[in-house]
Amino acid sequence: MSVATRAGQPTPTMTNKPDPQLLFLLGINLVVLLAGAAVSRGAFIDPYNLQSMSAQLPELGLLAMGVMLAMCAGNGGIDLSGIALANLSGVLSALLVGQWVPFDEAPWLFTSAFIGVALAVGLLGGLFNGLLIARLGFTPILCTLGTQLLFTGLAVVLSAGASVRVGSAEPLMELGNGLLLGMPLNFLLFCAVALLLGMVLKFSPFGIRLMLMGTNPKAARYAGFAQTRLLLTTYALCGVLASLAGVLIASRNVNVKWDYGQSYLLIAILITVMAGVRPEGGYGRMTCLFLSTTALQLLSSMLNFVGLSNFFRDFAWGLLLLVFLAVSRYDLAALLRPGANRINPSAQLPPAPKRPS
């Protein structure tokens, strides 16, 4: 099994020209996989490591999906509260369900209650974000920065600052550590979510409207889109994705803590930008997001295999991001042809949309 080649869903491209971002991401995945295999003399692509890497990436991938959705909505949309909400839903659910349902006597009830409560917390947190942004017109970056601190604070108070042990119910642990057909269950779940969300974005009226609104909010407004509802749905989805990440964290680590994954926030944004999601809104492909997540995971694991400093990893990610931005913005092949217009017109930014008043 190769993580790199199992890209989410096949997305037909609009034009005949292949998407340069997709090619770039595929290339990076392949190169890192091959390089890793070469330097570790095969250990990098042995089944255990492929399983380990694919089991590591879902929590980050789900958070990146949330960021992508918020970005697609346009108007400076972003969700900074993802990991905080993931931790809050894990902590709250572990405390509540742990009190009422004995995990050893009713493991299935415990697992479903845990997942149910966590997703409900995520939904509520997401709706709260959505209400503040859509109804009160808060700027998304400031609003979600605020709610991030709020969610973190709540999780600290609820757990008294310590890590909370999740009852080790068999089905829940299986979700985090189990295998199906040689693939980690949490990775399969991640693939399923990616596929589903990718289809929704591509084919459902919600997805199409979301992209259109992101491209030009003013036009969307005059076209009579229910913008408030669209934004609410988007941020609620972000919240649910975050809490799903929280469930996966709990199922894998047995413990949840308010400060888990503080560094994920920026990495999730990095994944999103590397996937070619336009920060101004209106464009984002799930296939690219999937490949971008795997690329970052492969690179990070390879550097750990080689034993390079983790500061080098940050450096490599930054470099990758810059190269990527260059690839998506410029037609590098045209550099070689004198007199050609080097700026790729299709990637040029549209003028910044004004806020609807």
Place this chain on the structure above:
Amino acid sequence: MKLTPSKACLIGAALTATFSGLNAQDKPTIATVVKISGIPWFNRMEVGVKEFAMANPTLNASQSGPATADAAQQLKIIDDLVARKVNALAVVPMDPAVIEGVLKRAMDRGIVVVTHEADNQKNTNANIEAFDNAAYGAALNERLAACMGKQGKWTSFVGSLGSRTHIQWVDAGAANAKKYAGMTLVDAKNESFDDANKTYEKAKEVLRKHPDIKGFQSSAGNDVIGIGRAIEEAGLAGKVCLVGTGLPNPSAKLLDSGAITAIGFWDPKDAGLAMNRAAKMLLDKQPLTNGVNLGVKGYEKVTVSKGPGAGLLLVGNAMVIADKATYKNYLF
């Protein structure tokens, strides 16, 4: 940019060439994973790990750690090391609870796990503590008593009333001071929140309230800096005694001026060495029995007891109490 196959091959070849020089050999590997890379404490630990690697050419020993203080990042590093199937892991956990899962996966895979500063870690073969907390607190207080001439008022500082080890230290100190009838504890357990400025203010208050105070015993790493500054500004350097946990480099100036009498700590270099030695002994199937000698200063006669999980709890006697004359041996 079009990524043609030939270009991809070229990049691949370049990357391979870059990394193949760093390729690990087939020697048994002991990987040390610390809380954060690049801070003085763990840089000092790396000195110990390197020393171990030099002394054991038949083994690969190296240290890594996350670039940010995040348990999730440490978890990912350990995950990858487990996948790489290193032979032993020596971990200083950021948060013992968060890495229980991955350490269990490691042990299921036959990897030897040694931890440090995690006496509540369940999934470990052996957890090493540098010293017994009560013995450390008593030793700090004994040094203070010696400086005070076993006479006079003294007070104690803790990071916060919630930090378990700090309370253990000052309680053991108070118990030790009871031996001397002339020593009176006043306003015990001031909270410093490990903030040198807050400690400085607090210490000034204490000095005003008790002009005849003779000694301070402090706990958090920055306390000696704050209290030392207050003592120095009051012109009491050398007249009021101050003994507490601290690091040599930041405390150097105040130790020289006499505002700090002595600092207590454990040397991360020796802890790194001890973890790796213990891991090697476990790899060589040597038993860790009570009184075992890890061959590192302070860990020559280690107390071994059953830990909270299936593993062992090793407690050394590696406390260092350094003063003006001796701190230069431990500059970190």
